[in-house]
Amino acid sequence: MDTAICLDDLSVNFDDRFHLHHINWTIEPNQHWVITGTNGSGKSALAAVLAGVGDIEQGTLSGVPSRVGLVSFEAQAELIAKELKKDDADIMDVISLGTPVQEMIFEACADPELAADLVEKFGLSHLLDRAFRKLSTGETRKVMLIRALSSKPDLLILDEPFDGLDVDTLAMLQQHLASIIDTTPMVMVLNRFDEMPDFITHVAYLEKAADDCGLLAFKVDRQDKSAFSELYQLLHLKTTDLQVPAPDSASKFPSLDPAQPLVKLTDATIKYDETVIVDKLNWTIEPGKHWQLSGPNGSGKTGVLSLITGDHPQCYSNDIFVFGFQRGNGESIWQIKQFIGYVSTSLQWEYRVSVSCKNVIISGFYDSIGMYSKSTDNQKKIADEWLALLGMKDRADQPFNKLSYGDQRLLLIARAMVKHPSLLILDEPCLGLDDMNRQLVLALIEKICAGHETTVLYVNHHAEDQISGIDNYLALEKNH
């Protein structure tokens, strides 16, 4: 790229759902920017403008090179939705296997050699023949990154590229990015200041002007130390004094024998064909003992969780005791799920139904995605209390799927906690959240941990996101 990218008094409309107003911004060649700001301020939107998304209503956008590489949660979700849609289309008796990873990476690739090298470095070689939609969240992310990097872009846009990657992969990616800074200008959306690579030269900070509107509030040169630290402060707004709403006494699940463990896995094993993902895991979760589960991408964290929740089909061929049930003796999954609150990235992707924010929270009482039963007045009241806690009172009736990614996550956490479950499973609950909301969520989890009703099982990559009150750790290794 040898000319500057200029956004001159640019206003952009995103399907009338969101607007960016009067953006003035110049990206000189050899500059590398980070875009940051609060949830819902339009960070991802601004990055996407550079990739040609949105309708320009006013002002000009010039100098954007023709080859732009983009990696984002939105793009990832879109690709996954596209793959899932292929599955939806199967009519009679054929199981659609989906597009293999090999094809996703090499089909339209400008530099197959680089792609092959990255596949190796990202540790995806053994997954090339697997269907893209069978991959874990972290693995699909890696495929997206390889596609973008090997397209030899003249501008690389990375929206939260480091979220969901394990430590080794993260280091490798940072190293690779550092090696291409002289040829490839980068714009990154980052929610965490501490993840900012050294080669970043400038930071853009967005602010929410209204519910559906963002503006570019500050542009800071990294050399300017004092401005830089002020910006950091801004992101660390004080957390509110939190009061967790009470559960609904009318729809409370049966009480459990406190002398029995909540969960007991004996020699738990998950395998596909001959590949063993989890090998003879023994794990007991006693009531009140909070756990943290960690491990690299592909180590089977999500698999182990789904053995507990009953979502994994192999839970019937394992020795699993959960909430008073020895699995496989005529209990239904709904009898299991009533004891569990659950949040994960994949839940967010599966939550593709048009329901209001309030009903998303209420659906937590029913363990359903979407609402199919009539809610009670008390459930509605509790949902309102949660909305107030999250600062989203005014959005009770807005459709869930129109909210920003971070706001959706906060709602799903409220959905999981709403019934004060016996076991709360938080599978990387902070993935994709900005600092302020991250702190809000962590504070919320600490409150829950301090109570006596709910045992927390917390899964994450970031060592910094420690929660006081969790003192049991299980680290999974990669077996294959």
Place this chain on the structure above:
Amino acid sequence: MANYFNTLPLREQLAQLAKCRFMDSSEFSDGVEALKGKKLVVIGCGAQGLNQGLNLRDSGLDVSYALRPEAIEQKRQSWKNATENGFVVGTYEDLIPTADVVLNLTPDKQHTPVVKAVMPLMKEGACLSYSHGFNIVEEGMQIRDDLTVIMVAPKCPGSEVRAEYVRGFGVPTLIAVHEDNDPKGEGLALAKAYAVGTGGHKAGVLMSSFIAEVKSDLMGEQTILCGMLQTGSILCFDKMVEEGVDAGYASRLIQYGWETITEALKYGGVTNMLDRLSNPAKIKAFDLAEELKVIMRPLYNKHQDDIIDGTFSRVMMEDWANDDKNLLQWRADTAETNFEKTPAGDVEISEQEFFDNGILMVAMVKAGVELAFETMTAAGIIAESAYYESLHETPLIANTIARKKLYEMNATISDTAEYGCYLYNHACLPLLADFMKDIKTDVIGKGLSSDDNGVDNARLIEVNTALRSHPVEAIGSVLRGHMADMKKIV
């Protein structure tokens, strides 16, 4: 084996065809109790077999899979599907004698050999279940007197049966009891429990008969669902190319157009599909559809007559016995059509453009849905059945064309549907030849020009009223109300 339907007296035939009742959710208060502790053995592990089994097991029922010895020895896909999901898998000899309920979820064509192999192994008083009644009704399979015979047919692809269950919901389901085989009078209780086990009771259950299911299912799939879309694809493509529209554009407009326009159908019926057009285009589509209905009505009648009197299944089974000679020839012919051979061009077509430039396609869908519905109800099939077998399933089939054109559609539908589709196509192409001579690019390929922009108010009101008062719209709004919460498949 004789055609079962033809052995019945007329009044019984009519009574069976008219059987269809939307059940109240209070009728499912016993949950899965009737199947609790019983041994369910599924035969076949394709998309329906696997996904129904997963749901039933997650509802607390005891499910295992009986496969043929070759499938087990060679570790075929069906064996993998079952074992990777942690099910017990065994041969017919191992599992069938222990089964309280045998769920036959194999393709239609295999029903006779499968049921013949399984029946002698089944224990006294057990239950045999189907998801489609062709074998009983058309092939006249005689089931041992002591066995109960039921049908539970989810009206969606297997993958969706599973996805909706996992979300805490279900898909619309049709159940039936074969009255000749209900020695203990427990057929209905078992079918209801089975529908609860797959989650169907949450989305709505139709209590029907084997006969109504078969006669309506055959009619829908060979006319509007597959036949009309195939014939329409070929005619519209050839016309556009003849009129100088870019072949790549024409190919894309059709391949993805069916899916886009029937998506509107799915949400709001024929009315909403036509409401997506401008007023002048709507009147145009309405008039074309009226014309098409006059031309095609005798063909729809013939299909329905041949289905009712058993001619269709007899001729098709003759082709089965003749190594599928006709089927394979027609399949090869379809692969050679210009539409099939021209890949979709690399042009962007916006969602609205599919409607604006595909007025004739909208007209064809409208004519086909209404004709199929009218013909079925005239033959004594009740509106609820006719709705599911015409309008409800059209978008599901259109999705397959979007994936890989006619090849994909014909590969994923059942052999029975494919055979009927070709029959329809062969008769319908010549039937519409004259009609197509007057067709120009304003209704297929380019859209109306601004000169056509006037609308007569009185005519518009007439058209809107006619659209909204068609019987398929009345029953559609009731049934869609029950499914309002189904996920948005976009």
